[in-house]
Amino acid sequence: MLTFVIRRLIASVFVLLAATFLMYNLVAFSGDPLEDLRASQAPNREQLIEARVRQLNLDVIPPLRYFIWFGGIIRGDFGVSVEGRDVNAMLAQAIGSTIQLVTIATIVAIILGLIVGITTALRQYSGYDYAVTFIAFLFFSLPIFWVAVLLKQFVAIGFNDFLERNPVVPTNVIIGIAVVSAILWSSIIPGKFRRKAITALVAGSAATITLFYMNAVDWFSVPQIGIVGVVLTGVGAAFAMTAIITGLQNRRALIAALVTAAIGVAFYFPFMTYISFFITEWWMLLALALAAVAVSVAVGYFLGGHDRGSIMRITGFTGFITAFVIALDRFMQVWPAYANSGRIRGRPIATIGSSTPNLQGSLWVEGVDIYTHLLLPTIALILISFATYTRYSRASMLEVMNQDYIRTARAKGLAERTVVVRHGFRNALIPIATIVAFDIGGLVGGAVITETVFGWTGMGQLFVNGLNRVDPNPVMAFFVVVGGLAILFNMIADIVYAILDPRIRVS
Structure with missing residues (x-):
């Protein structure tokens, strides 16, 4: 494994070197970085031009200037922009916003895409399968900038108008949603x-x-989950995870999952009334989430018996879902104060920017503000990626379920859940690993359009501004990050192949 990783890293370095050399020269030859100064009427124009030439080494031809830039990269220095700003600082600010956006969109798209794709494969040629196929192809064919504009108009502006008026769902809409829900679930x-x-x-x-x-x-107007919602979610997660991983006939697993959910519910009131007020930083909330998962896994370990591994997975997922719902309810508690604050004025769903300027509040208020700004761009990215994951996971699952070893597993008398989850699902993930690896790099690069439409100050803005100003350093910072992510996740995909399929060896 180590030999394989080293060999891939060496090959990737040469690929990245060739790509960066080509990209740097394309940007450098695309225009004149001194154009704004040449058109300036400032009395010290010549001095400004001379300073920029010295600062950016513009007196060196681009092919040789690349090696000066590359020498800085080796030291971890991306140089300065044409405006004299440190590109490292610009990149640090931009990458945080983009990674935040892309990470959430990717995780949600993968989870939803796999679930929907696999269920459509299991319900092949049903009404549910045809409906999902139509929706997936529809989303796949739509340009993302058009989807983004539609989301602004109908989700943000429409929902904000709904909140400003009487926020009550009309009876005819309730009937329509009920009919759609009935048709959907009966087809699944x-x-x-x-x-x-x-x-x-x-x-x-x-x-x-x-x-x-x-x-x-x-x-x-006053959203909440409440203790009843937490109890129902925890119990539902316990039954669902047990049914998927071991089957409900495994009583030990079900009891361990219910005990985990009960522990989570027991911490609901202490968390809401006492613990949450001491959480002032995001790392504290993350540490608490990790502690919740650790306790949940420990419950599975002590109650697992001979099937300890599977039960630990069940309790871990159950504990995570329960803790997530409790934290979500805590965020919901600050929604009325946030939506009616002077900075928001009753229109909480944001259409532009990554945060509300000069908004003051606790970690929970900050979290709600992040959510309202992430909502639209995340949905836009999810809709496009969801279509891809749905189609590939469906095709992969159908191929796997027609293999001889699946027929053999059924002939041995194994339960259908065991055949699907343990034999089918794992092998269906192998080609999906490649799609995920390519999609992550593609999302970071493709977020340029999404960030432009929604006015996010992320990697997209860094790239577009660099191109407009004929400024190679910010463009190359974007290119190195995107290229590095593509190489990294492709290597991870190869390693995941070996984990998912023992027949694959990377030596």
Whole structure:
């Protein structure tokens, strides 16, 4: 493994060197970085031109100037921009915003894409499969800048108008959502007509009751999950994780998961009334989340018995979901104060920028502000990536489920859950690893358009401004980061191959 990694790193260095040399010269030859100064009427124009020439080594031809730039890269110095700003500082500021945006969008798109893609493969040629296929191709064909504009108009402006008026879902909309929910779930759940009819009735009734309850408690103005919602989520996560990983017949696993959920619920009131007020930094919240997962895994370890590994996974996921819902409820508690503050004025869903200027508040207020600004660009990126992950995961799962070893597993009498989860799902992930590796680098580069539409000060703005000013250093900083991420995640994908498929060897 070590030999493989070293060999790939050496090859990647030569690829990156050739790519950066070509990119640097393309930018350098694309225009005149002194054009703004030559058109200036300032009395010290010549001195300004001479200073910029000295600062950026413009008296050296671009092919040789590249090696001066590369010498700085070896020392960790990306140089200065045409405005005299330190590119390292510009990159540090830009990469934080872009990584925040891309990370959330990628994680959500992967999870949703895998779930929907695999379920459509298992329900091949059903109404659910046809509907998802149509939606996936629709999103895949839409240009992201157009999707972004639609989100601004109908999600942000429309929802803000809804909040300013009477934030109550009309009865006809509730009926429409209930019908769609009934059709969706009845198409997902397999079985005969009677089972589908019961599923449709339960799904439609649940949607109707939920929306009427939200109207009754003015949920859109004062959102909350509450202790009842946390209990239902924790118990639901315990049953769901047990059903997926070991099956509900494993009572030991179900009991361990329910114990984990109970521990999370027991910490609800202490966290809300006492602990949360001492959390003032993001690293504190992250440390608390890691502690929650550690305790959950420990519960699985002590209650796991002979099937300890699987039960530890169940309790770990259950504890994480329960802790996440509790933290989400804490963020919701500050929503009314945030939405009605002087900086927001009742229109909380942001259409531009990555944060609200001069907003003062606690970590929880800051978190809500980050959410409202991340919402639209994240949805835009998710919709495009979701289509890709859905199609590839569906095709991969269909191919795997038709293999001989799947038929053998069924012939041995294994439960369908075991066949799908342990034999099918793991092998279906192998080609998805390649898509994820390419998509992460593509999202960082493709976020240029999204950031421009939504006015984010991220990597996209760094790249576009550098091109407009014929400024190679910021452009190369963007290029090195994107190229480095592409190389890194492709190497990770190769390593993941060996983990997922023992037949693959990287030596």
